[in-house]
Amino acid sequence: MRYVIIGAGAVGGAVGGRLAQGGCEVVLVARGKQYEALREQGLVLQTPDGPHTHRLPVVNGPEALGVLRADDVLVLSVKTQDSAAALAAWGPRPVDGGGTAAERLPLVCAQNGVESERLALRTFQRVYAMCVWLPAAFVEPGVVRADGTPLTGILHLGRYPAGADDTAREIAADLERCRLDAPVVADAMRWKxxxxxxxxxxxxxxxxxxxxxxxxxxxxxxxxxxxxxxxxxxxxxxxxxxxxxxxxxxxxxxxxxxxxxxxxxxxxxxxxxxxxxxxxxxxxxxxxxxxxxxxxxxxxxxxxxxxxxxxxxxxxxxxxxxxxxxxxxxxxxxxxxxxxx
Missing domain, CATH: 1.10.1040.10 (N-(1-d-carboxylethyl)-l-norvaline Dehydrogenase; domain 2)
Structure with missing residues (x-):
């Protein structure tokens, strides 16, 4: 799987950085000064186990990434007030082998609140809810701080509106290789x-x-x-x-x-x-x-x-x-x- 982190701020940067540490393929999506900093100096993730610099692919929008891969996982980690614009931008993107992101790819809502999943389900067919317990902060462009220990975060994950499947379990397995706990649950919204x-x-x-x-x-x-x-x-x-x-x-x-x-x-x-x-x-x-x-x-x-x-x-x-x-x-x-x- 390749993880496309849409919104590489505090939570997106921490999750993306830890996934990269675990050996996963990660693409960061950011705007403005954050995009420039990530492109020029990489993502600096400050944690209790030391600072980690990840030089990952970074794009400022779906057009820059081109045709999406069939094994892509879209992780939505923008603030909820920005969800509608992000969903509109990424949903129609073509996927290798035919179809669009909204038709074929899993979309994980790693956000506060309970509205983004509902917004996503209007257009995306495979929506996952993630309850994010992860103390993280955007320090400055290109730098994210995550203070949690011994785990960086706990991320309850499940299908929206309910259920659990193999995709959720595969995502959880990747997360759990890199100081994140990711319980797969059928009632993720209860946690949210x-x-x-x-x-x-x-x-x-x-x-x-x-x-x-x-x-x-x-x-x-x-x-x-x-x-x-x-x-x-x-x-x-x-x-x-x-x-x-x-x-x-x-x-x-x-x-x-x-x-x-x-x-x-x-x-x-x-x-x-x-x-x-x-x-x-x-x-x-x-x-x-x-x-x-x-x-x-x-x-x-x-x-x-x-x-x-x-x-x-x-x-x-x-x-x-x-x-x-x-x-x-x-x-x-x-x-x-x-x-x-």
């Missing part, structure tokens, strides 16, 4: 919905800084409680924290290896890079959407979604708003919701 609940903290981190205060942690608990109520109303199953802990045990720990302070998650990193967009619509916004569909008010997640989008739109750095001010905005929205005004 649990990750969605955890990711409701992302907007708080982005807007008000890394969650270290009791005030910030309490706000996350309120957002998660809304999320749990919404999933219950929608009849959507998700793994419990106890099940996650049993499966992950001590396989992956976050241990900074050079004394650097820990940054925030993917949304925090989007503001730090000045990306101009953020994934809040597919995290807190997913809870808001399901709440409206099933008659459950979601004022906490509504405010977090709005404030995160506002910060991205206005180019604010992460942590520009105090958690006290953010809590006040949430409390005001909750009061209006309760009063019906």
């Amino acid at each position: 919905y649990a990750k969605l609940l955890a990711n409701l903290a992302n907007s708080i981190e982005a807007v008000s800084g890394v969650l270290t205060s009791e005030e910030g942690i309490a706000l996350f608990r309120r957002a998660r409680a809304e999320g749990e109520a919404v999933l219950a109303a929608a009849g959507i199953a998700y793994t419990s924290p106890e099940e996650e802990q049993r499966v992950r045990a001590d396989k992956i720990r976050f241990e900074p290896f050079d004394g650097s302070p820990r940054g925030g998650g993917s949304s925090w990193q989007s503001l730090q890079r000045g990306a101009g967009t953020i994934e809040a619509d597919y995290l807190n916004g997913e809870i808001a959407l399901l709440g409206r569909l099933h008659g459950v008010p979601t004022p906490v997640n509504d405010v977090l979604q709005e404030r995160a989008n506002e910060a991205a739109r206005e180019g604010r750095p992460p942590g520009a708003t105090s958690v006290t001010d953010l809590v006040a905005a949430v409390d005001a929205r909750v009061a209006r919701t309760v009063s019906g005004s």
